[in-house]
Amino acid sequence: MRRNRQDGQSAPTAWAYSPAPEPRAIVKLQPRYGLFINGAFVEPHSGRYFTTLNPATEEVLAEVAYAEAEDVDRAVRAARHAYEHWSKLPGKERAKYLFRIARLLQERAREFAVLESLDNGKPIRETRDVDIPLTIAHFFYYAGWADKLEYAFQGRTPRPLGVAGQIIPWNFPLLMAAWKIAPALATGNTVVLKPAETTPLTALLLAEVLQQAELPPGVVNIITGDGQTGAWLVQHPDVDKIAFTGSTEVGKLIQKAVAGTRKRLTLELGGKAAHVIFEDAAIDQAVEGIVNGIYFNQGHVCCAGSRLLVQESIADLVIRKLKRRIQLLRIGDPLDKNTDVGAINSLPQLQKIERLVQVGMQEGAEIYQPDCPLPERGYWYRPTILTNVSMAHTVAREEIFGPVLSVLTFRTPDEAVQIANNIRYGLSAGVWTNKGSRYLEFAARVKAGVVWCNTYNKFDPTSPFGGYKESGFGREGGVHGLLPYVAF
Numbered sequence: 001m002r003r004n005r006q007d008g009q010s011a012p013t014a015w016a017y018s019p020a021p022e023p024r025a026i027v028k029l030q031p032r033y034g035l036f037i038n039g040a041f042v043e044p045h046s047g048r049y050f051t052t053l054n055p056a057t058e059e060v061l062a063e064v065a066y067a068e069a070e071d072v073d074r075a076v077r078a079a080r081h082a083y084e085h086w087s088k089l090p091g092k093e094r095a096k097y098l099f100r101i102a103r104l105l106q107e108r109a110r111e112f113a114v115l116e117s118l119d120n121g122k123p124i125r126e127t128r129d130v131d132i133p134l135t136i137a138h139f140f141y142y143a144g145w146a147d148k149l150e151y152a153f154q155g156r157t158p159r160p161l162g163v164a165g166q167i168i169p170w171n172f173p174l175l176m177a178a179w180k181i182a183p184a185l186a187t188g189n190t191v192v193l194k195p196a197e198t199t200p201l202t203a204l205l206l207a208e209v210l211q212q213a214e215l216p217p218g219v220v221n222i223i224t225g226d227g228q229t230g231a232w233l234v235q236h237p238d239v240d241k242i243a244f245t246g247s248t249e250v251g252k253l254i255q256k257a258v259a260g261t262r263k264r265l266t267l268e269l270g271g272k273a274a275h276v277i278f279e280d281a282a283i284d285q286a287v288e289g290i291v292n293g294i295y296f297n298q299g300h301v302c303c304a305g306s307r308l309l310v311q312e313s314i315a316d317l318v319i320r321k322l323k324r325r326i327q328l329l330r331i332g333d334p335l336d337k338n339t340d341v342g343a344i345n346s347l348p349q350l351q352k353i354e355r356l357v358q359v360g361m362q363e364g365a366e367i368y369q370p371d372c373p374l375p376e377r378g379y380w381y382r383p384t385i386l387t388n389v390s391m392a393h394t395v396a397r398e399e400i401f402g403p404v405l406s407v408l409t410f411r412t413p414d415e416a417v418q419i420a421n422n423i424r425y426g427l428s429a430g431v432w433t434n435k436g437s438r439y440l441e442f443a444a445r446v447k448a449g450v451v452w453c454n455t456y457n458k459f460d461p462t463s464p465f466g467g468y469k470e471s472g473f474g475r476e477g478g479v480h481g482l483l484p485y486v487a488f
C-alpha cells in the first residue's frame, strides 16, 4: 500500500478506487436541539446542553439538550396524558400513523442515512442499505399488526400497558428507536425514548417525521441525555414498562432498579456469539460470512460473530483466506460509498477495544491486522484477528464490541456445542456446514436466541430477536415482539 500523500490515503493508481463521497448537503443540521416533549421541541429545565461528534473527524455536529429529572417527569406526564386518547384509538387508526411514519422515512431515507453515518461513524453503504431500510420495514411491519392484535393473541384480549420508557444504545441508533417505538405504538402504548449520548441526531430527526406525520402530541417523547437521564426514566414511578438495549452491566442495574415495582421489563444486552465453521462448509462463502459477522458496523453489534470456532482440519486454510480477505477491506470516510469499515463510535469505546486486545496479547494471543492506512483524525481501529486463543482467554469471554475476531478451534460437533455454550451470554450464533442435519442439531443445542445457518447478521422485522442468559430476556421483532407491550 502506498502512503505518499499528505492526507494519508494511498495514491490513486489504475487499480485504486476513486473517492465516491455521498454529499452531506442533504442534512440540515441545527446548531442546537431541544427535547421533544408533547409534540414540540422544548428547552431543557436546566438549560444544559452537550455536544455530539462525528467520530470520523472529531468535528462537533450539534448541541443537544440534557434532560434532568424534571424533564423526564415532564416527558412521562406528556406520555401519560396522550395515553388516555391513544390507547382508545381503534387499531386501524394507530396503524395509519405507523404507515405514515414509514412512508415519510422512505421519502427522507437518504437524509437519514447520511445523518446516521455522520453521527455514528458507520459506513453509508450500511446506513443506506441496512439501518434505514430495516427501520422502515419495522414500522411497516408493526403497522400491519396494529389492527390485528386479536389474531396475534388468539382467544385473549390484549390491552396496552401504559407509558413505556425506552433506552437505546449507539450502535444502531435509528433502527433501535424503531424496534422500540413501532411495537409499543402498535399495541396502544405511549413512549418516552432516550437515545444514546453519542448518537442522538437521527432520533431527533425522527421527531420531525413524527410531527410531519401529525402523530398526536405526547404519544412519542424523545429526551436526550446520558446514563443518569436513563436512570431517572427507569426510576420514574409513573412508567409502566422499561425496554432497554445496551450493556449487560447497565441491564443488571436496571433490573435491580425495577425489582419489587410493577414495571414490566425487557432487556437486550451483550453477546459473544460462536460462529462455527465445520469442515464440510463452503469455505469461501463462510469466509465472507465471518467478515460480515465481525467487521459489519465496526463490530459494534451485540450479535456479532466475535468468537470464531473453526474445525481443526480446516483451521489453517480458513485463517489464511480470512487474512487475505481482510487486506481488501477499505477503512475510512464513512460517507464514501466504497468504505467497508467506518469509525469507532467514541474515544472511550476505542480505548476499551485497545485495552482488551492488549490483554489478549498479554495472555498469549497472536494478532493480525491488515496494513491499511488510517485517517489521521477521528477514532479508528483496524480489522483484527486474534489467533492462538482458548476459552480461558479474556478475549474469548468478554464482549469487545469492536472489529476484533477471536479464533478458536474444535474437533467434533459435540465440542463445538460445548465451547459455544461455555459463556455467560446467549444472544446469537452462526453455523456453516453442508449438512442440514448438522446445522439443525447445532441450532437445537446451542443456547442462543438467534442461530444463523450458512449466513450471518440477517435481520428481518418478522423474525424475533433476543437473548438467553446474561444476554437478556424478551423478544423484539415478529409477533413475539408485541408480547412485551401487552397485558391480558
Ligand code: NAI
Pocket: 167, 168, 169, 170, 171, 194, 195, 196, 197, 225, 226, 227, 228, 229, 230, 231, 232, 234, 245, 246, 247, 248, 250, 251, 253, 254, 268, 269, 270, 271, 301, 302, 303, 349, 352, 399, 400, 401
Ligand atoms: P450503556 O449500556 O452504558 O449504554 C446504553 C444506553 O443506556 C445509553 O442510552 C445510556 O445512556 C443508557 N444508560 C447508561 N447507564 C444507564 C443507567 N444506569 N440507567 C439507565 N440507562 C443507562 O453502554 P455504553 O456505555 O455506551 O457501552 C459500554 C459497553 O457496553 C460497550 O463497550 C459494549 O461492550 C456494551 N454495549 C453493548 C450493546 C449491545 O447492544 N449489546 C450496546 C451498547 C453497548
Ligand code: MG
Pocket: 052, 053, 054, 055, 118, 119, 120, 198, 199, 200
Ligand atoms: Mg455522535
